[in-house]
Amino acid sequence: MASFLLSYVSCPKPISLTKDSGIDFSHRLCSFKINRVSFPAIKLSRRSTTMSVAPLDVRNIILDGYGYRQRFNVRSYEAETKNITIQSIFNFLEEASWNYVRLFWVYANESGATRRMIKNDLRWVVSRMELQIDEYPNPGDQVDIDTWVGSSGKNGMRRDWEIKWADTGKVFARATSTWAMVNQKTRRVWKMPDEVRAEISHSFIEKQAIIQDHPKKLCKIDDNARYVISGLQPKRKDMDMNNCVSNKTYVDWMLEAIPDECLNNYQLSKIILEYRSECKNSDVVQSISELGEVGIIENGYQENIHMNVNTQGDELPNVRNNRYTHLLQVKGESKCEEIVRGETTWKKRLV
Amino acid sequence: MASFLLSYVSCPKPISLTKDSGIDFSHRLCSFKINRVSFPAIKLSRRSTTMSVAPLDVRNIILDGYGYRQRFNVRSYEAETKNITIQSIFNFLEEASWNYVRLFWVYANESGATRRMIKNDLRWVVSRMELQIDEYPNPGDQVDIDTWVGSSGKNGMRRDWEIKWADTGKVFARATSTWAMVNQKTRRVWKMPDEVRAEISHSFIEKQAIIQDHPKKLCKIDDNARYVISGLQPKRKDMDMNNCVSNKTYVDWMLEAIPDECLNNYQLSKIILEYRSECKNSDVVQSISELGEVGIIENGYQENIHMNVNTQGDELPNVRNNRYTHLLQVKGESKCEEIVRGETTWKKRLV
The missing domain is CATH 3.10.129.10 (Hotdog Thioesterase)
Structure with missing residues (x-):
């Protein structure tokens, strides 16, 4: 049977939360009181901070207007044996990219096709993706994901990400992806038309999450x-x-x-x-x-x-x-x- | 090929975000300026608010100390044909329960087994779960999930949830679950020992998300x-x-x-x-x-x-x-x- 998690309220009698009882958790508290009722120690994640702004808040704009940052609370079901799953990290990257589009786009649809790409029957397809990860967050941890775009060769686009601990800002994972334009009718890779380049090239920056000249x-x-x-x-x-x-x-x-x-x-x-x-x-x-x-x-x-591929046994x-x-x-x-x-x-x- | 979403920064020249440029999005803005550079209109979700507190913030305590509230930003990958999937809703319920445990427990482990349950080799298993949903959130929407526990018969526990729009507080989904104690050695349902009842019964409240005397x-x-x-x-x-x-x-x-x-x-x-x-x-x-x-x-x-189960065709x-x-x-x-x-x-x- 599935084991949903449950427990019980620990206070001996009902407490009333008043408007001024908000407590700042920016440093780790051992225990706290609300209206004179003591609460026992809460095991705060070492990676937890207090507030998060909503995904579309302009405070998420970084890198002088060229980048976007989103904060994620790692949820219980996104982990396996205590660590976040690699699949959840891929989901986070997708979510940050989606919000970058929602926050920054003017003439692009939700999948990032610009007005002139749509006119030319072009769409983006990803051709390569690489993720490097040094440490794994646990449920309850908070991480920030930064994302931005750059050029990739003559006709391509690069989207990069950096993942950092929300409390220290230390980068513990990096990812990069390259994108090509594909003609929707012929389903073939297409040269980037000049009018499309004019639309998008001013948003590119040089910064690279993973340096690689020849992947x-x-x-x-x-x-x-x-x-x-x-x-x-x-x-x-x-x-x-x-x-x-x-x-x-x-x-x-x-x-x-x-x-x-x-x-x-x-x-x-x-x-x-x-x-x-x-x-x-x-x-x-x-x-x-x-x-x-x-x-x-x-x-x-x-x-x-x-x-040797014929190695016997599974060790x-x-x-x-x-x-x-x-x-x-x-x-x-x-x-x-x-x-x-x-x-x-x-x-x-x-x- | 997977279509990760991407787009481009819309500003004509780099902008600098200064500390005082935070903008309150609590009402829908048509467009905004940062350091004199105009940003075009952002399509804010009708269900988006500004700030969220971290899951373990005491401001999430509700119902006079008996309930817990968690805010969720519905993420892009949690939806299918624009609406959140029912599986993601089940994940949200699990996450809210997990944080209820983390915030309120004293003598219980992460799966909600109290000290005396552990002593008696008992654990919780869910026996029934029901979810009713009237409306479906979309990616970008914010919802609040409230959860609390009550008694279920002589030997059981009930965990309930209400899901509401973060902006209006209107409840659009309700869920209830019943739990029994199982002996880990015999794997059989067990009568709740008095010493366990003494540990947990003071946390129960009468409030029910879905009223049902005889499920x-x-x-x-x-x-x-x-x-x-x-x-x-x-x-x-x-x-x-x-x-x-x-x-x-x-x-x-x-x-x-x-x-x-x-x-x-x-x-x-x-x-x-x-x-x-x-x-x-x-x-x-x-x-x-x-x-x-x-x-x-x-x-x-x-x-x-x-x-008639023999109905022909698939209509x-x-x-x-x-x-x-x-x-x-x-x-x-x-x-x-x-x-x-x-x-x-x-x-x-x-x-």
């Missing part, structure tokens, strides 16, 4: 790989507001092909997704993964070994980092269609 | 029913913080067995779950549903018709309300084990 190209694996999960199908709840399969769902599917041994003892420190083609409603998807290079990072020394090599190569594909009779290539890097959990 | 007992259906979905298995992400299958997941599974015709044209107005036994990690679950009674509610007149009768009976079960070779019995009522969407 690593991911290698392709096939279903001879060690871990193969078949029969994955997008459901209603897997679609985003634009009726496309959400990033969270792609991450869900990739993690399906990670063995429990890894999920239990390692923590994701980096994930890369390379989007190859669109997943349709009716597609049946295969998630494939292969334990690839293993990086032993110790005293700044990194060794890369390509693992992972006892190293501090594991790396998996991923493929999401639709298996056809004669050929397979790639949906997403991916790579995940896992750091040994501290016991 | 309706749900009838049982079997896999001869019209809609049968097999092969559902709980995954990591389907478990809650206590490693039990979450309510959200049970609702997910129930909705799997609702035909698209209904999901597209009707909106859930009521859902009841009766928990029969625990779903284990390794269980393979069947979700079964049957279009049952149909209530035509017009001018206060309600007619109940038991539908639903053209009425304003549909009701489905549900069963989640683990199908064994000789007998099936019931997990959850359910009932959903659907109101025709206004076009």
Whole structure:
């Protein structure tokens, strides 16, 4: 049975809250009193502050008007074994981007297509996404997500994010994504028209969350790989507001092909997704993964070994980092269609 | 490809936000200026207010110290076809309960077991849950959830919730749940020991979100029913913080067995779950549903018709309300084990 959480009010008799009984929690209190009734100590999260402004408040505008910041309270159901799930982090990134659009747009629709993009039948599609995460928030923690955009090559756009602890401002995760324009009729990548460039280029800034001049190209694996999960199908709840399969769902599917041994003892420190083609409603998807290079990072020394795929048993090599190569594909009779290539890097959990 | 949302900063030149440039959005502004630079109109949600206090702020204590209120910004990814999903509402209820526990508990653990419950090897399990919803929030809306507890019979506990618009305080959804104590060793329902009653009974109040003296007992259906979905298995992400299958997941599974015709044209107005036994990690679950009674509610007149289950085709009768009976079960070779019995009522969407 599901175990909804419940408990009881601890005060011995009813208390009345009056308007002046608001208490500032900006430093950790051991206990507090309301109208002379003592309340016992509250276990405040180390990462909790007092007030949050609403998502569309102009106080969320940062970087001299080029960036947007949103505060998130990590909720109980967004965690697994006490830490926030990687899927929830992808959701947070999407939410911050959506509010950036709502706060800043003038002539763009909710999915970020500008007036002249719409006139030219163009829309944005994401081609690559990378997230690096050093620490994991717990339920009750508050984090701030900053997001902004820049140019990517001649015809593309880059959206970056930084995730920080709300109390200290220390950045503990970074993400970057690249976007191309696609013609809705031909479904092909399109050169950015000058009139569209004129609309958007003044909003670009140079700042990068993850510095990379030449992003690593991911290698392709096939279903001879060690871990193969078949029969994955997008459901209603897997679609985003634009009726496309959400990033969270792609991450869900990739993690399906990670063995429990890894999920239990390692923590994701980096994930890369390379989007190859669109997943349709009716597609049946295969998630494939292969334990690839293993990086032993110790005293700044990194060794890369390509693992033998025929390793017997399910034990992972006892190293501090594991790396998996991923493929999401639709298996056809004669050929397979790639949906997403991916790579995940896992750091040994501290016991 | 996933369509993350993005757009561009609309200001013609960089702006500087100074400390005194905070703007109060408590009424809808058409446009605003920061340091003499005009910002165009922002489409504020009709349901958005300015500030939220953190979940553990004592300003969230209501009902003379017996209740807890939490404010939620509905996030973009919590919606489907513009409205919040019913699963997200179940998540919100869980989150509010969790914070009630964190704010009020003294001698209880995170799942609400008191000191003497732990001593007696007892824990809480939910036996029934009902949610009624009149209106659906959209992403960007803010809602408040109030929660409190009361007694349920001699040995049980009731947890109730009310969901209201943050701006007007109007209640648009109500939920109630009943809880029993279970002995962890025997896994059987247990009489509440007097010493436990002494710990918790002073926190109970009479207030009820949904008045019901004798909750309706749900009838049982079997896999001869019209809609049968097999092969559902709980995954990591389907478990809650206590490693039990979450309510959200049970609702997910129930909705799997609702035909698209209904999901597209009707909106859930009521859902009841009766928990029969625990779903284990390794269980393979069947979700079964049957279009049952149909209530035509017009001018206060309600007619109940038991539908012929052999109705041909997939068209639903053209009425304003549909009701489905549900069963989640683990199908064994000789007998099936019931997990959850359910009932959903659907109101025709206004076009």
